[in-house]
Amino acid sequence: EVQLVESEGGLVKPGGSLRLSCAASGFTFSNAWMAWVRQAPGKGLEWVGRIKSKTNGGTTDYAAPVKGRFTISRDDSKNTLYLQMNSLKTEDTAVYYCTTGGLGVWGKGTTVTVSS
Amino acid sequence: DVVMTQSPLSLPVTLGQPASISCRSSQSLVYSDGNTYLNWFQQRPGQSPRRLIYKVSNRDSGVPDRFSGSGSGTDFTLKISRVEAEDVGVYYCMQDTHWPFTFGPGTKVDIK
Numbered sequence: 001e002v003q004l005v006e007s008e009g010g011l012v013k014p015g016g017s018l019r020l021s022c023a024a025s026g027f028t029f030s031n032a033w034m035a036w037v038r039q040a041p042g043k044g045l046e047w048v049g050r051i052k053s054k055t056n057g058g059t060t061d062y063a064a065p066v067k068g069r070f071t072i073s074r075d076d077s078k079n080t081l082y083l084q085m086n087s088l089k090t091e092d093t094a095v096y097y098c099t100t101g102g103l104g105v106w107g108k109g110t111t112v113t114v115s116s
Numbered sequence: 117d118v119v120m121t122q123s124p125l126s127l128p129v130t131l132g133q134p135a136s137i138s139c140r141s142s143q144s145l146v147y148s149d150g151n152t153y154l155n156w157f158q159q160r161p162g163q164s165p166r167r168l169i170y171k172v173s174n175r176d177s178g179v180p181d182r183f184s185g186s187g188s189g190t191d192f193t194l195k196i197s198r199v200e201a202e203d204v205g206v207y208y209c210m211q212d213t214h215w216p217f218t219f220g221p222g223t224k225v226d227i228k
Contacts, residue, residue: 044206045157045210045219045222047219063216064216102212
């Protein structure tokens with residue numbers, strides 16, 4: 001069964017950092033482009049960014065609101081995707097979903113709250 | 117950035133009746149490879165989103181055939197032939213032709 005399981009989120013103060021991870025199983029992770037999408041409370045879906053497979057260069061792309069603050073990375077030996085979030089702002093409060101690059105598979109999401 | 121608009125934003129439907137959601141993009145979604153990367157997602161209350169349709173009209177595995185997608189260029193439609201109770205939720209269109217990829221605002225479908 002194809003599965004994506006995000007790590008637990010948490011409560012972080014503005015300006016703080018948090019790293020999310022996403023454990024993948026049931027498919028060849030190393031071949032997959034992966035992405036993070038978020039959803040603020042009561043709002044719609046918003047792209048955070050994506051990472052290509054290493055065979056496609058392993059490069060990353062980010063949405064403007066997070067560029068320079070968030071970093072997506074992957075460890076293909078562990079079938080794990082990461083989202084390093086720095087300089088967090090209150091507007092980063094959201095449920096963060098790990099997805100495959102084409103958004104065909106989604107994790108259950110993890111809640112990140114940025115508040116003092 | 118490509119702006120995605122949807123209409124209506126709220127859609128009360130009668131069980132067993134058809135429903136239709138429109139999605140428009142601010143520029144053509146035809147990619148250089150000739151494909152049009154327009155997707156539809158369903159998000160039931162309290163659940164993660166689920167992709168229903170990719171590349172305009174291709175249903176994902178396990179998606180009932182009462183869901184269909186159509187359109188071209190900048191105008192797209194998701195149709196539900198006969199609405200069932202389990203179809204309640206928010207539906208989003210999303211383009212992944214032009215980075216940054218963008219979602220529509222969502223259409224909330226509920227039962228009259």
